[in-house]
Amino acid sequence: MGDALFNIPWAVILILLPLVGGMTCFLWPKVAKTLGLFTSSVIVLSVVGLAWKMIGNGIYRHAVGGWSSPLGIELYADGLSLLMLAMAALVGLAISLYSTAYFEQSLSLRFWPLWLFLLAALNALFLSADIFNLYVTLELIGLAAVALTALSGGRDALSGAMRYLLATLLGSLAYLFGVVLLYHGFGSVDIAILAQRVEATPIVWAALGLMSAGLVLKTALFPLHFWLPPAHASAPAPVSAVLSALVVKASFYILLRLWLDIFGPLGAEGVADLLGLLGAAAVLWGSLQALRQTRLKLLIAYSTVAQIGYLFLAFPLAVGDGVAAWSAAAYLALSHALAKAAMFLVAGNLLRFGGHDRIADLDRVVERLPITVTAFALAGVSIMGLPPSGGFIGKWLLLEAALVQGRWDLVVVMMVGGLMAAGYIFKVLGYAFTQADAPHESRPVPLSMEWAALLLAIAAILVGLMATEILPLVGIGDPFGTGGVKP
Amino acid sequence: MNWDEWVPLLVIASSLLTGLFIFGLAEEKVRLRTVLNLLGAVTKLGLVGWMFWGGYHGHYFETRLPLLPDLDLVLRAGPLALLFVALSSVLWLLTTIYAIGYLEGSPHRSRFFGFFSLCVTATVGVALAGNLITFLLFYELLTLSTYPLIVHRGTEEARRAGQSYLIYTLCGGSLLLLGTVWLYTLTGTLEFTPQGFIHGLGEEHHVALVAIFILLIAGLGVKAALVPLHGWLPQAMVAPAPVSALLHAVAVVKAGAFGIVRVVYDVFGVERAAVLGLTGPLAAVATVSIIYGSLRALFQDDLKRRLAFSTVSQVSYIVLGVAIAGPIATVGGLVHLVHQGLMKITLFFCAGNLAETLGVHKISEMDGVGRRMPWTMAAFTVGSFGMIGAPPVAGFISKWYLGLGALEAGQGWVILVLAGSSLLNAAYFLPILHRAWFRPPPDAWPHEHDFGDKETAWALLLPPVITALLAVGAGLLATAAFSPLEWAQLIARREFYQP
Numbered sequence: 001m002g003d004a005l006f007n008i009p010w011a012v013i014l015i016l017l018p019l020v021g022g023m024t025c026f027l028w029p030k031v032a033k034t035l036g037l038f039t040s041s042v043i044v045l046s047v048v049g050l051a052w053k054m055i056g057n058g059i060y061r062h063a064v065g066g067w068s069s070p071l072g073i074e075l076y077a078d079g080l081s082l083l084m085l086a087m088a089a090l091v092g093l094a095i096s097l098y099s100t101a102y103f104e105q106s107l108s109l110r111f112w113p114l115w116l117f118l119l120a121a122l123n124a125l126f127l128s129a130d131i132f133n134l135y136v137t138l139e140l141i142g143l144a145a146v147a148l149t150a151l152s153g154g155r156d157a158l159s160g161a162m163r164y165l166l167a168t169l170l171g172s173l174a175y176l177f178g179v180v181l182l183y184h185g186f187g188s189v190d191i192a193i194l195a196q197r198v199e200a201t202p203i204v205w206a207a208l209g210l211m212s213a214g215l216v217l218k219t220a221l222f223p224l225h226f227w228l229p230p231a232h233a234s235a236p237a238p239v240s241a242v243l244s245a246l247v248v249k250a251s252f253y254i255l256l257r258l259w260l261d262i263f264g265p266l267g268a269e270g271v272a273d274l275l276g277l278l279g280a281a282a283v284l285w286g287s288l289q290a291l292r293q294t295r296l297k298l299l300i301a302y303s304t305v306a307q308i309g310y311l312f313l314a315f316p317l318a319v320g321d322g323v324a325a326w327s328a329a330a331y332l333a334l335s336h337a338l339a340k341a342a343m344f345l346v347a348g349n350l351l352r353f354g355g356h357d358r359i360a361d362l363d364r365v366v367e368r369l370p371i372t373v374t375a376f377a378l379a380g381v382s383i384m385g386l387p388p389s390g391g392f393i394g395k396w397l398l399l400e401a402a403l404v405q406g407r408w409d410l411v412v413v414m415m416v417g418g419l420m421a422a423g424y425i426f427k428v429l430g431y432a433f434t435q436a437d438a439p440h441e442s443r444p445v446p447l448s449m450e451w452a453a454l455l456l457a458i459a460a461i462l463v464g465l466m467a468t469e470i471l472p473l474v475g476i477g478d479p480f481g482t483g484g485v486k487p
Numbered sequence: 488m489n490w491d492e493w494v495p496l497l498v499i500a501s502s503l504l505t506g507l508f509i510f511g512l513a514e515e516k517v518r519l520r521t522v523l524n525l526l527g528a529v530t531k532l533g534l535v536g537w538m539f540w541g542g543y544h545g546h547y548f549e550t551r552l553p554l555l556p557d558l559d560l561v562l563r564a565g566p567l568a569l570l571f572v573a574l575s576s577v578l579w580l581l582t583t584i585y586a587i588g589y590l591e592g593s594p595h596r597s598r599f600f601g602f603f604s605l606c607v608t609a610t611v612g613v614a615l616a617g618n619l620i621t622f623l624l625f626y627e628l629l630t631l632s633t634y635p636l637i638v639h640r641g642t643e644e645a646r647r648a649g650q651s652y653l654i655y656t657l658c659g660g661s662l663l664l665l666g667t668v669w670l671y672t673l674t675g676t677l678e679f680t681p682q683g684f685i686h687g688l689g690e691e692h693h694v695a696l697v698a699i700f701i702l703l704i705a706g707l708g709v710k711a712a713l714v715p716l717h718g719w720l721p722q723a724m725v726a727p728a729p730v731s732a733l734l735h736a737v738a739v740v741k742a743g744a745f746g747i748v749r750v751v752y753d754v755f756g757v758e759r760a761a762v763l764g765l766t767g768p769l770a771a772v773a774t775v776s777i778i779y780g781s782l783r784a785l786f787q788d789d790l791k792r793r794l795a796f797s798t799v800s801q802v803s804y805i806v807l808g809v810a811i812a813g814p815i816a817t818v819g820g821l822v823h824l825v826h827q828g829l830m831k832i833t834l835f836f837c838a839g840n841l842a843e844t845l846g847v848h849k850i851s852e853m854d855g856v857g858r859r860m861p862w863t864m865a866a867f868t869v870g871s872f873g874m875i876g877a878p879p880v881a882g883f884i885s886k887w888y889l890g891l892g893a894l895e896a897g898q899g900w901v902i903l904v905l906a907g908s909s910l911l912n913a914a915y916f917l918p919i920l921h922r923a924w925f926r927p928p929p930d931a932w933p934h935e936h937d938f939g940d941k942e943t944a945w946a947l948l949l950p951p952v953i954t955a956l957l958a959v960g961a962g963l964l965a966t967a968a969f970s971p972l973e974w975a976q977l978i979a980r981r982e983f984y985q986p
Contacts, residue, residue: 364641367595370510381631386660387624393555399668415661422657426634430650433641468553 010050011062011075014085014123017042022116032112033100039116040089040096043123047089051082051473059477074190076129078477080330083470084126084253087334090459091245091341092119098345098452099238102352107236110151118144118242125250131179132189134254138175142168142218145247149235160234167217167227171251174214178207182262195261208263211255212271218251221275221312222282225305229289232301237348240297244304245341249333252311256329259315260479264322272315279312280413287420291427296347296357299424300340303383306417307336313398313410318480320405326480327471328397334470335382335390335460342379342456346372349445349453356440359428363436366429371450373432378457380425382464385418390463494538495562495615496550498572499608501531502579506604512597521587524600528580531611535576538564543969549617558677560624561617565679566978567752567821570971571614571745574825575737577957578832579607581950582737585836586729588946589843599639603729605632606738613742619667619677619754622746626663626710629742630656636730637723648722655709655719656739663706663746666699670754673699679749681981683756693763696755700765703750710743711806712799714776720799724791728839731791735798736832744805744824751809752817752982761812770810774904776803781911788849790838793915794831800908801827801874808889811901814983816892821975823885826873829958830882833870836951837863844943846934850919855928860942864923866955871916873958876909881961884972 021039025032054060054077062075077085095115103111118141125137146168150161183189185203198204220228228248232240263271286306293299314329349372350365351357366373378389385395395414402410463470505527512520538548542564550562564572586603590596609632612625630653638649671677673692676684688696709716720740724731734740751760751769760766780800787793804827808820840863841847847856857864873880886905893901938944965972 366635366641367598370598377631384657386627386631387620388628396555396664396668399665400672403669403672411665415665418661419657422653426650426653429634430638430646433635433638433649434643434646435641465554467555471556 005049006053006056008049009062010046010053011060011077011127012064013046014043014050015075015120015127017046018116018120018123022113022120025116026113029109029112032108036096036112036116037100040093040119043119044089044093047082047085050077050085054079054082054476055473073133074129075127077127078479079474080253080256080479081126082476083330083334083474084249085123087249087337088119088122088126088246091241091337091456094341094345094452094456095238095241098241098348098449101446101448102236102238102348107151111148111236111238114144114148114151115242118148118247122246122250126253129191130189131182131191131194131258134257135172135176135179138218138251138254139172141247141250142172145243148239149231149243151239152236154234156230156234160230163227164231167224171214171218174210174217175254176214178211178214181207181210191257191261195265198262198266200266204263204266208268208271211258212275215251215255215258216275216278219248219255219308220305221278221308222285222305223278225282225286225308228305229298229301232304232344233295233297237344237351240301240347241341241344244301244344245337248304248308249337252308252333256326260322260326264318269316269319272319275312276316276410279309279315280410282306282309282312283413283417284309284420287417287424290424291420293424294359296350296359296428297344299359299428300343300347303343303421303424304340306421307332307340307383310336310394310398310414310417313402313413317398317401317405317407317410321401323480324397324401324404327474328394328401330474331390331397331463331467331470332394335394335463338456338460338463339379339382339389339391342375342453342460343383345449345453345456346376346379349449352449353442353445354440355443359431361436361438361440362428362431362434363440364433366432368442369445369450371454372445373429375450375453375457376425376432377429378454378461380429382457382460384421384425386422388464389461391460393464393467491541491546491548492550494534494548494550495564498531498534498538498576498615499562499612501534502527502604502608502611506601506608509597509604510601514595514597517596520597520600524583524587524604525580527604528576528583531576532580535569535572539569539573539969542566542569551617554620557675558620558671559618560621561678562612562615562621563617563679564615565617566974566981567748568615568617570821570825570974570978571741572611574741574828575607575610575614578733578737578828578954581953582729582733582832584946585732585839585950586727588944589727589729589839591944595639598635599727602632602635603733606636606733608632610738610742613745616679618679619670622749623660623663623667626742626746627660629739630660633730633734633739637726639727639730640725642725645725648725651722652719655716659706659709659716661706662702666702666706669695669702670699679753681753683752683754683759685755685759697763697765700750700755700760700763703754704747704769707743707746707750708772710739711747711802712740712743712776713772713803713806714779714799717776717780717799721792721795724789724795728791728835728842731795732832732835732839735795735835736828740798740802741824741828744802747806748809748821748824757809757812757817757982766810766812770807770898770901773803773807773810776800777807777904777908778911781908781915784915785911788851790841790848790850790853790919791835793850794834794838797834797874797912797915798831800912801831804885804889807901807904808892811889811893811896811898813892813896814979815888815895817979817982818972818975819885819888819890819892821978822888822971823882825971826881826885826958826961829954829961830870830873830880833866833951833954833958834874836947836954837867837870840943840947840951843947844936844938845932847932850922852929852933853919853922854926855923857923858928859932862942862948862952866951867923868920869955869958871920873962875912875916876905879959879962881958881965881971884962884965
């Protein structure tokens with residue numbers, strides 16, 4: 001029995017199940033909710049299965065159809081992939097739970113197929129080991145995400161989605177050019193093979209520039225973040241949560257992979273410094289904008305811009321000590337995903353409850369929706385980087401790396417960014433206690449929506465107490481060490 | 488299973504779980520909530536008693552859980568920790584009783600008591616923290632759990648007070664974080680050790696160590712309300728009286744002062760701090776706070792605000808005792824940690840009683856209040872005399888040891904500070920007492936509640952009377968076994984005389 005469980009190809013399930021599930025939802029809308037919830041639950045179990053297997057065997061490889069790379073498609077997972085898969089699975093489950101209550105019938109019909117499709121694409125992306133498959137999955141994610149953004153069909157949603165579509169297509173296109181250049185120059189799209197073959201030639205630099213630019217655009221790094229706030233703020237709450245928590249992480253993940261295995265070893269310190277600089281600017285600018293917002297969803301969206309900045313601070317630091325900086329970035333990505341998804345779900349609850357998301361008129365929600373406000377507060381703790389939370393562990397590791405390397409500029413950015421985050425989060429919490437000038441009609445919020453948000457927020461806190469379990473898992477296959485995925 | 492490893496964690500859990508349970512309780516379940524509150528407080532007290540017994544016999548309980556690859560979450564019931572943890576758990580029990588009486592019939596009590604328990608959890612965590620990162624964790628938790636208590640009333644004024652509180656404390660917290668990480672990159676450990684853990688760092692780290700010390704003390708000084716970082720404290724007075732009492736006597740302000748004690752003794756070590764030239768400036772800051780706080784207190788008509796400025800002044804005695812850097816002054820500072828807590832909480836309880844029973848908030852309204860509420864004002868009088876430093880109340884012991892310690896360390900100027908401050912204390916407390924006892928009462932009180940032939944509710948009267956008795960007891964029985972003074976001497980011996 002144990003062996004049989006051990007030998008199940010968990011990674012294949014991770015891709016095929018949501019794909020099939022999505023199609024079934026489309027063909028048979030009646031079962032969509034049940035099926036969606038079921039799929040998300042099985043995905044969580046599959047990630048656990050995969051982790052179990054990887055703890056025993058190390059790096060996971062699966063040659064699809066028996067054709068191994070470079071001829072066939074190979075599924076590949078190391079600790080970093082596992083972390084991203086786990087992140088997607090956890091956030092995905094909470095969002096599925098939330099969405100069963102959130103969407104009315106007509107929207108539900110369109111939501112579930114797209115959402116499961118998006119999940120399949122995300123999982124496939126995190127399991128890909130060649131830059132072309134990464135492109136395909138990235139494009140699939142982009143298209144599904146745009147469609148989800150436009151779901152409600154309102155004016156804001158459509159214009160936000162349109163901007164998003166253009167940005168994401170442009171980003172993918174730039175990335176694809178890079179793929180073509182690399183394939184032309186070195187005759188392979190397999191990351192491991194490329195890693196052995198690339199040298200510091202003009203073609204590689206051009207590919208690096210194009211791919212980085214495209215991915216940075218899709219990750220919404222300052223100053224290329226212009227598309228994110230309108231798209232994330234106008235989408236339905238669970239979609240905003242997916243976009244902020246998972247979709248931007250997908251392109252970041254690709255960038256990280258390319259950097260770790262292909263471009264990093266070439267010694268592109270200049271690019272690393274540039275990315276770090278933009279990251280610092282993103283932290284400050286995003287936080288500043290978030291502080292200035294009067295609408296909750298926009299505030300949360302700008303907070304995402306700021307939090308993405310932190311991930312990029314790891315690039316210059318990784319030049320000195322890769323393992324420390326990348327572990328910090330991975331930890332920040334995970335805890336941001338959990339916390340930010342929780343926050344958007346909270347925003348959805350408040351929007352449903354009061355019919356608006358004006359921060360100053362929250363009107364004593366602390367006593368009327370205590371679970372929701374608790375979720376916001378706990379998620380906020382992680383976003384601010386206060387202990388005990390995942391965000392704190394990430395910030396601690398990053399600060400430590402910055403101090404060891406004497407990067408005081410980055411230290412100051414992190415400290416100021418944390419304080420500004422506290423500023424915008426407590427702005428919301430402060431108004432949650434006070435009474436609004438004019439009372440509003442309120443609508444009840446289903447319990448599953450409140451709890452989905454709270455569970456995510458609790459997860460963001462718990463992640464902060466499990467660093468000694470999570471960090472070794474991320475280390476499986478030594479993704480951040482010299483050599484990375486090279487066989 | 489070895490219970491010893493879990494006792495400190497259980498102490499934390501006894502209030503944490505109580506808090507979480509209470510959050511889930513419906514508002515109208517008054518009896519169950521009261522039972523839970525008292526059960527949590529009594530359980531904690533029992534567990535602390537157990538740890539105390541162990542500590543008295545030289546056995547210090549310790550819980551160690553992994554937090555980061557090379558850093559643990561450590562809870563250790565060492566002597567210094569026991570001093571503070573005992574103070575907080577005794578006062579928590581009393582404050583809980585008081586709060587139950589004070590908030591009777593007011594809304595959102597489940598929320599209040601939930602955060603109240605979390606706040607005590609954080610304080611006890613601060614006390615028991617065995618290394619700097621654990622300290623930091625609970626220190627920030629304390630910030631977060633007191634915020635809802637300060638904005639509890641939900642008014643615009645409360646929101647602003649909460650905002651100002653957060654701006655101060657979170658800035659302080661991030662300085663503390665920065666100092667902690669920096670220190671960690673130099674030493675590779677954060678474990679509190681008597682006489683410090685930075686022995687390995689030589690001259691070349693001088694500048695870094697000074698900078699780290701300033702960061703840490705500034706971060707802690709915000710909560711300890713060292714001038715000029717005290718701005719949040721008078722504003723935070725909008726909170727309900729039990730919160731003010733807890734804030735001033737045990738939780739926030741004390742956590743800051745306690746942190747300074749930890750940093751000087753168990754991170755840097757007094758001798759190293761003195762060699763680095765850091766204790767002198769620290770003593771100067773404490774002196775300024777002592778005098779400035781007293782001066783400002785003189786001019787407040789609002790009773791709670793006067794008490795708040797008095798806190799600014801009194802807590803700095805602890806810092807001063809530490810900064811004089813001699814064994815006897817250390818005893819004075821440490822013992823004041825407990826004494827100030829007992830006396831200040833008495834004063835705040837009494838202020839709350841006046842507000843709740845008679846609607847008296849201002850000192851100018853206190854004429855003849857002693858005749859209407861003799862027990863309350865008797866307790867208040869004891870607290871005031873203690874603050875002034877009159878024997879036999881506990882405050883005298885603190886000042887005596889501080890003065891003696893200063894002379895022993897060759898820093899006679901401290902005597903002048905103590906004398907001046909005592910004069911100022913008398914100048915702002917004695918007029919209150921004069922009004923209360925010797926002026927005729929007005930025809931009607933501003934907002935009187937009727938408690939029959941009693942002066943006020945039992946739950947409101949009992950806690951201040953008990954704390955006042957404790958304050959006198961700590962002074963009279965200062966040389967008895969288990970007295971705060973004895974315990975402070977034990978800690979000072981460990982810091983100064985053991986190899």
